[in-house]
Amino acid sequence: MIVGLLRHAVAEDASESTGFQDDVRALTAEGDAKMRVAAAGIQRLDLDFELVLASPLLRTLQTAQIVAQQIDAPLHVVERLRPGLDAEALLDVLLDFPDTNRVLVCGHQPDMSDVAYDLLRGGILEFKKGALAVIELGAPRLGTGVLKAHYPPAALRAIAGGGDVAPGGGADIVA
Numbered sequence: 001m002i003v004g005l006l007r008h009a010v011a012e013d014a015s016e017s018t019g020f021q022d023d024v025r026a027l028t029a030e031g032d033a034k035m036r037v038a039a040a041g042i043q044r045l046d047l048d049f050e051l052v053l054a055s056p057l058l059r060t061l062q063t064a065q066i067v068a069q070q071i072d073a074p075l076h077v078v079e080r081l082r083p084g085l086d087a088e089a090l091l092d093v094l095l096d097f098p099d100t101n102r103v104l105v106c107g108h109q110p111d112m113s114d115v116a117y118d119l120l121r122g123g124i125l126e127f128k129k130g131a132l133a134v135i136e137l138g139a140p141r142l143g144t145g146v147l148k149a150h151y152p153p154a155a156l157r158a159i160a161g162g163g164d165v166a167p168g169g170g171a172d173i174v175a
Contacts, residue, residue, distance in 0.1 A: 001094070001137045002148070003119070004049060004104040005112045006067065007127040009035035009153075011059035022083075027062045031129065034153060035063055038130050039070035041156035042104075045149075047134065049073050049104040051097060055081040057108070063130075064106035073104070085111040087118035091140050119145035128153055 010031030014022055027035065052075045054064030061077060068075040080093050085107055094103060107115075112127040116135065121143040125133050130153030138144040151159070 001100075001140065002047070002049075002102045003090075003094070003135050003137060003145075004047060004102075005116055005127070005133045005135065006063070006104055006106045007109055007112050007129055007131050008055075008057075008060040008063040008106060009038075009066075009130045011129075023057050025057070025059050027059055031059075032062070032066070034157065035066045035130055036070075037160050038132075038153055038156035039067045040161075041151070041159035042067055042132065043070050044159050044161065045151075047071075047104075048102050050102045051076065051100045052104045052106065053078050053081060053093065053097075054106040055083070055085075055108060057082065060106050060108065064104075067104065067106070071104075081105065081107050083108045083111060085115060087115045087142055090115050091142070094140055116145075116147075118142050120147055121145070123147070125150055126152070130156065132156060 010028050011025045012028055052064050052068040052073050054061050054077050056077050064075055078093055080089055109127050113125055116125045116133050119135050132151045134149040135145040136148050
């Protein structure tokens, strides 16, 4: 089984506009723009994800929607993918989709790093906002994973071939 671990894109800070509620923090305009380019990079990687799973928090759901639409994969919102996810809980979630061999999971930090650590039997992966790790699991058990790739968000945008997103600006895409 191939599991992609994707951290959500850049989101607004908890503030008065969100009522200081973590669940309703949306992607910023810059985060949305960067993720759209990164999603094109994910598509170019041709990882053949059959399914996208997402935490129900708004920023993660928005990130997953962008990617699912770009790669033409169904999206399922999974309550158990909320912040605090650990590798055992993720493995339980994956058991709910027994006929799926290539899954992209969109979640939070530090969960993505912690899950990768436990699946791989160690090693620390940096998950910047919008980063992707691809792990091959020999079996749905802890410690059976092999890291196939780790893509910082800037690498995904470069793979898209459309340039990068300028800080505070939109995508530099040449049509």
